[in-house]
Amino acid sequence: MLLEGLQLPLTTPFYPDGRLNLRKLEQNVAAYSKTPAAGLAVLGANGEPAMLSDEETLEALRAAIRAAAAEKVMLAGAFRESVTGTLAVADAAAVLGYDAALVRRPRELGDGARRTQETLTYFQVVADRSAIPLVLCDAGGAGLTTEMVAELAGHPRIAGMVVHDAAPDRVAALHEATAAVKREVTVTAVFAAVTGRMLARHRPSAATMLSAEKLTGGGAAVAAPSASKASSLKTRTKTVGFQILAGGTARMLDALLAGAVGAMPPFAACAPQACYEVLAAWKDGDRGLAEEKQERLQTVAKRVEEELGIAAVKFGCNLNGYCGGQPRLPRLPLTGAEREEVEALMHSLRS
16 A cells, blocks of 8 residues: 555544534545545544544544545554454454554553563554554554564555654664565556555446346346446556655654655644645655745644644644534643634634
8 A cells, every 4th residue: 555645634523512523524534535635544643542432433434434535545543452452443444445554552561571572462463464454653652663663564564654753863764774675556557546445446346137128129138247447447566665654744844855755744634735735845856845835834833733732733623624623521622822822823824
């Protein structure tokens, strides 16, 4: 699976009384599907996954992919504390048509060498058994050392990693440590990602029974192939390495220059176009323009994303026509003064 470009991390809308708002989630996904984002991440770090029950998790995953354009790579957050729990979410996501699962290290593991071995075992077992590829996440002090990532990168079912602080030194070290990993992925004729839903849509359908009477005026039924779009999807292969995504907005460009192939910045939920423009300029080789676009994001993203957190990201979504709503308790919404501050910071980034 190709992970290049902007992988947009969705927020999860709730009603004022705290119930999951699936209708607004679908509307958000439909709107984000019209942006230049290459993919959408559902119930990642931006989506408050720990706040949802198992039933709500499946409802959210089902609603999001139902509203998504087939061309968008779909990543499902499978943040659970056990191998069994993680696999349950990942396998359910696979049935729904997701392309990969986001996974993080369980928070309660041993210390020292035991912790390292338990972490490696967790990811390796999940990768062995998961129905879809994995993308590692190192949010919240996941404790994934460069050596651990280098070992995990060799697993054929682990496609890449989101480096949430996007520190360029760390990205460069990870890029160097995983340089030997080479894989072939299916892409379109213009080297964009090919999703499982795209392949399913263009797969030849089974033969359809047509009555001979309709064809010849009488006789037994015969099988005739139904119309198919299989020939309209032109694909090719592309060699990729272990794909690293920048998970922070403030250091996004530095991470790209250090070896990341794409980004999953939390701020993209409320300013997808502004974040995409950094990647587009970088991909075009226009470093000056990329630095200009990155500078435009720097102060506002740092304050909204890193200091005020998910409540501010969701308020920013409200300002730009997406439904952010309020975070789920015990997280608190912004104060009046904080809302005024975010609105002023985002004035130049309003859609």
